[in-house]
Amino acid sequence: MDATTTYVLRLADTCLIHSQRLSEWCGHAPVLEEDLALSNIALDLLGQARALLTHAGRLEGAGRDEDRLAFLREERDYRNVVLAELPNAVASPSDGSGGRDFALTTLRNAALAIWLELLYDRLQASADAELAAIAAKSLKEVRYHRQHSSDWVVRLGDGTDDSRARMQAALAVLWPYFGELFAAEGVDGVGPAWRELEPEWRARWATLMQEATLALPQDSAMQPRGIDGVHSEHMGHLLATMQYLQRAYPGGVW
Template identity: 90%
Template sequence: MDAKTTYVLRLADTCLIHSQRLSEWSGHAPVLEEDLALSNIALDLLGQARALLTHAGQLEGAGRDEDQLAFLREERDYLNIVLVELPNAAASPSDGAGGRDFALTTLRNAALSIWLELLYERLQGSVDGELAGIAAKSLKEVRYHRQHASDWVVRLGDGTDESRARMQAALAVLWPYFNELFASDGVDGVGPAWKDLEPEWRARWGTLMQEATLSLPRDSAMQPRGIDGIHSEHMGHMLGTMQFLQRTYPGGVW
């Protein structure tokens, strides 16, 4: 697979898997308004993934459409960052939220939306006209996602002692996985190198952490490589759920 297709597929898969995780909150969010908000954000990301997967399929030239790329690949063929495949699990084993941690989801949403906003801003100037168009449309959506998630980060971080402790614990869990947002391996050209987003992302993230009165953990040397198809143990379980219908009824249509 050439670098251009790989670049688009990494972004497409990251949006797709992030959307899948967010959709797991449907019917389970802490309040009805947030249940609807998370579901709508998941749908926005799914729409972005569809457009990007379609474009990746055209670039690949192997005749695969968005559905085949989304549902009929093996685990090692997905190029999303590991951060988005982590489960909505509690940051603490003693948490009684049924395996769902709203603090973790909120922080991940904020981190990803800031990163996507920076990336889409730059992709509007891509030499690939189709990708530039997808970025322009998606940018309007992720700006809302960033605002929504950031408001929750501040509300919970600068809230009660318990909410702040939960946010701080979730940040400690997620922090090492943020490194992959700035992975550098020469797969660029059609868009900005991810490593070039790091200074601005860290500046915006630092401002958000100050507003939320949260402390940044110590930097980690861990370097996840989901973008190379090396995933966590959680990815296979997620794909089993995502791909069940397509693999049970091959070629099925509505």
């Protein structure tokens, strides 16, 4: 697979897997309005993933459409960041949370929305006209995602003692995975190296943490490599759910 196709797939898979995790909140969010908001954000990300996967399939030239790329690859063929695949929980499902932690989801949403906003903004200038068009449309969506999630980060971080403690605990879990957002190389004329996003991302994140009265953890030496197909133990379980119908009924249609 050439560098351009891999570059597009890393973004496509990150949107796809992030959407899948968010969809797990449908019917389980703490308030009805947020149930609808998380479901809509998940649908936005799924739409971005569909456009990007379709484009990646054309670039690859192997006859794979968006469905085959989404549902019929093996775990090591996915190129999403590990952050997107982590489960929606800090603690064990046995604690009565049902395996969902709103603090973790809120922080992850904010981190990825800021990152996507920065990346899509730059991809509008891509020499790949299709990728530039996808970026321009997606940028409008992720700006809302960033605003919505950031509002929740501030509300919970600067809220009660309990909400702040939950947010700080979630941040400690997620922090080691943020570095992968800046690990992919760029492709000349297609898109920037992700490390170019790091200074502005960190500046925006620091401002958000200050507003939320949350303390930044110390940087970790851990180096997740989901973008190279090396995933966490959670990815296989996610794919078993996401791919079930297509694998049980290959080529099935409604």
